[in-house]
Amino acid sequence: MMNNRTFTFSGHAWIGMTENTSNEWNVSCSGTFTINGNYNKLKHYDFYFYDKEQTIRLTKMR
Numbered sequence: 001m002m003n004n005r006t007f008t009f010s011g012h013a014w015i016g017m018t019e020n021t022s023n024e025w026n027v028s029c030s031g032t033f034t035i036n037g038n039y040n041k042l043k044h045y046d047f048y049f050y051d052k053e054q055t056i057r058l059t060k061m062r
Helices: none
Strands: 006-016 024-035 042-051 054-060
Touching: 006 042
Parallel strands: none
Antiparallel strands: 006 024, 024 042, 042 054
16 A cells, blocks of 8 residues: 555456457556545556566556
């Protein structure tokens, strides 16, 4: 935890197609997410997925 509303994440995720699950990859990922003041919605998130020399960023800005 960075503070009472911002959390960090580091681990692995499965990335692939929902129709063809034989094409999935287990990749490293990391990021942060922040919940709003009411603690019921994501206010901001920033995730990175790493595969070899490619980085995919998934973000929601404030």
